[in-house]
Amino acid sequence: xxxxxxxxxxxxxxxxxxxxxxxxxxxxxxxxxxxxxxxxxxxxxxxxxxxxxxxxxxxxxxxxxxxxxxxxxxxxxxxxxxxxxxxxxxxxxxxxxxxxxxxxxxxxxxxxxxxxxxxxxxxxxxxxxxxxxxxxxxxxxxxxxxxxxxxxxxxxxxxxxxxxxxxxxxxxxxxxxxxxxxxxxxxxxxxxxxxxxxxxxxxxxxxxxxxxxxxxxxxxxxxxxxxxxxxxxxxxxxxxxxxxxxxxxxxxxxxxxxxxxxxxxxxxxxxxxxxxxxxxxxxxxxxxxxxxxxxxxxxxxxxxxxxxxxxxxxxxxxxxxxxxxxxxxxxxxxxxxxxxxxxxxxxxxxxxxxxxxxxxxxxxxxxxxxxxxxxxxxxxxxxxxxxxxxxxxxxxxxxxxxxxxxxxxxxxxxxxxxxxxxxxxxxxxxxxxxxxxxxxxxxxxxxxxxxxxxxxxxxxxxxxxxxxxxxxxxxxxxxxxxxxxxxxxxxxxxxxxxxxxxxxxxxxxxxxxxxxxxxxxxxxx
Numbered sequence: 001x002x003x004x005x006x007x008x009x010x011x012x013x014x015x016x017x018x019x020x021x022x023x024x025x026x027x028x029x030x031x032x033x034x035x036x037x038x039x040x041x042x043x044x045x046x047x048x049x050x051x052x053x054x055x056x057x058x059x060x061x062x063x064x065x066x067x068x069x070x071x072x073x074x075x076x077x078x079x080x081x082x083x084x085x086x087x088x089x090x091x092x093x094x095x096x097x098x099x100x101x102x103x104x105x106x107x108x109x110x111x112x113x114x115x116x117x118x119x120x121x122x123x124x125x126x127x128x129x130x131x132x133x134x135x136x137x138x139x140x141x142x143x144x145x146x147x148x149x150x151x152x153x154x155x156x157x158x159x160x161x162x163x164x165x166x167x168x169x170x171x172x173x174x175x176x177x178x179x180x181x182x183x184x185x186x187x188x189x190x191x192x193x194x195x196x197x198x199x200x201x202x203x204x205x206x207x208x209x210x211x212x213x214x215x216x217x218x219x220x221x222x223x224x225x226x227x228x229x230x231x232x233x234x235x236x237x238x239x240x241x242x243x244x245x246x247x248x249x250x251x252x253x254x255x256x257x258x259x260x261x262x263x264x265x266x267x268x269x270x271x272x273x274x275x276x277x278x279x280x281x282x283x284x285x286x287x288x289x290x291x292x293x294x295x296x297x298x299x300x301x302x303x304x305x306x307x308x309x310x311x312x313x314x315x316x317x318x319x320x321x322x323x324x325x326x327x328x329x330x331x332x333x334x335x336x337x338x339x340x341x342x343x344x345x346x347x348x349x350x351x352x353x354x355x356x357x358x359x360x361x362x363x364x365x366x367x368x369x370x371x372x373x374x375x376x377x378x379x380x381x382x383x384x385x386x387x388x389x390x391x392x393x394x395x396x397x398x399x400x401x402x403x404x405x406x407x408x409x410x411x412x413x414x415x416x417x418x419x420x421x422x423x424x425x426x427x428x429x430x431x432x433x434x435x436x437x438x439x440x441x442x443x444x445x446x447x448x449x450x451x452x453x454x455x456x457x458x459x460x461x462x463x464x465x466x467x468x469x470x471x472x473x474x475x476x477x478x479x480x481x482x483x484x485x486x487x488x489x490x491x492x493x494x495x496x497x498x499x500x501x502x503x504x505x506x507x508x509x510x511x512x513x514x515x516x517x518x519x520x521x522x523x524x525x
Contacts, residue, residue: 004125064141070485073149078344079213080336083153089218091146091163092227093209097202099170104134106178106191106255113256116249123249128242135171139164159221166228169235176238179245188251214330214337298395301373309365309403316359316407324414331422342422345415346430349437349494350487352411356441357481359407362400362449363474369396370459378523386518393454393517397510400446408442425491433495440502448477451509454517 072090076083105127115121142164150160178189189195194202212218219227291299302309331338377383412435419425419434452474458467487494 002129004121004129060137060141061144065145066482068142068145068149070482073153074485075210076153078210078340079216080340081213081216081218084150084155085218085220086213087149087153087155088159088163088221088224089213090209092166092219092224093205095167095170097205097209099167099174100198100201101191101194103171103175103178103189103191105131105175106189108190108192108255112252116252117256123252124246127248127252131175131242135168138171139168142167156221159224162224162228166231169231169238172235172238172242173231176241179242179251182247182251188254190255214334293391295391295395298392298399301369302399309361309368309399312364313361313403313406317410320407320410320414324410324418327414327418328421331418338422341418342424345419345422345434346425346491347488349434349491349498350484350489352415352438353441353484353498354481355411356408356438356445357477360404360442360445360449362404362446365400365403366449366453370453370457375459375523378521384518384522389454389518389521390514393450393513397447397450400450401443404442404446405439408439412436412438427492430491430495433499434491437491437495437498440499444502444505447506447509451513454513454521457521457523460523 068091071094072087075090076086079086112126115126116123143161146155146163147157147160149155150157150163182188327341331341382388415438416431416435419431425431452470456467456470456473458470
């Protein structure tokens with residue numbers, strides 16, 4: 001089994017190394033310097049291999065510290081309950097949710113297909129060796145941070161050490177159930193396609209995790225000890241059954257075939273998105289427009305694709321209204337919740353940069369625009385002329401801002417209302433700044449993604465993403481937005497800075513789009 005694991009690790013590292021070289025080759029300026037025979041360069045392969053191994057090591061820890069700090073540690077300030085008990089409680093329920101969403105073994109990936117199907121490596125040895133490796137990474141990645149954060153808030157040492165092993169046990173139990181279900185139904189589960197039951201279970205876990213501590217309900221350390229012992233016993237039993245399971249090839253062959261992860265992975269995934277998009281397009285000839293020129297062309301597109309463009313925003317708006325309503329009820333019924341809400345709203349405006357990043361639909365909308373319009377229209381020379389590109393750009397910018405405005409208005413207005421109901425602020429202008437800054441964030445992301453789409457147009461004619469620069473900018477956008485979670489600033493200072501920055505950024509970005517989009521907005525090879 002060790003030999004199989006070494007082979008699989010080399011395979012994964014080779015795949016990752018080639019991906020790194022490909023990404024480097026796509027970067028502006030650098031791609032002109034580097035030769036086409038880049039993949040033959042031993043020196044560069046060694047360099048990329050070192051980066052790959054370092055990333056593997058970093059990846060063991062980086063996800064865990066982000067998870068514990070953002071999902072658990074920062075949430076402790078929301079509640080009046082004992083911090084140590086709340087930390088344990090949140091970890092338990094979030095681990096239950098994560099256990100059913102990510103089994104490791106049932107994640108269909110290319111390296112599994114290469115190894116098991118193409119190279120005919122023993123499926124059981126490959127699956128188990130990599131599964132055990134992922135479980136070791138889970139414990140090693142969690143342990144330093146459960147100890148670190150546990151020491152900060154006074155969690156007993158034995159629980160600090162026990163928490164990663166509790167997560168390990170839950171993974172084993174869930175995987176054992178998946179094998180049992182496969183034996184019973186002869187149908188393997190694909191963790192990339194969670195069932196309604198799985199999503200329902202996750203939703204219940206999240207509600208219990210973050211809801212019950214608000215009414216002072218958490219688990220004691222004694223209860224955790226009982227739960228931990230039961231989990232470990234079931235985990236050991238599950239480990240034995242997982243290890244003794246024989247039909248891994250049959251299970252993997254079914255998963256990999258259904259998921260189409262071979263070389264067609266991206267193409268098939270794109271085709272699935274195309275098929276889904278076609279189902280949502282309104283082809284009724286009743287749709288018309290009184291506009292002319294570029295506005296007419298775009299108006300018809302928006303009307304016939306309104307389900308794709310606005311359906312998710314409507315759902316977001318409903319969720320936002322439910323959350324705001326629940327917050328209002330909580331404020332009126334619980335004085336401690338009211339006080340804490342006021343304290344949070346006065347200094348946590350930077351947190352909403354990340355929230356607005358998450359709910360902004362501009363990235364998905366630009367993808368829909370390319371998939372359902374531009375990937376065909378860009379093959380025509382007239383569509384690539386500066387006049388047409390800039391004309392369509394203006395109309396699309398208006399649409400994007402409008403689409404994202406509804407949830408932004410609800411959030412901005414809701415926050416101002418919650419601030420008022422929870423005790424208000426000494427400076428009345430904060431209400432207006434709070435509302436306007438949220439609107440500014442929404443407009444910022446709308447402009448940002450559209451300009452990025454026009455300046456870096458990342459797709460080829462098959463709608464596959466081919467731009468490393470686009471991915472880098474996407475990644476930097478995420479990192480900066482996530483970093484804002486760590487910042488606490490008064491509404492007035494951060495709000496004014498946000499509004500000014502958004503105005504300046506939008507003006508500069510629009511200037512760059514108007515100047516360079518006619519040259520950069522084209523199909524990639």
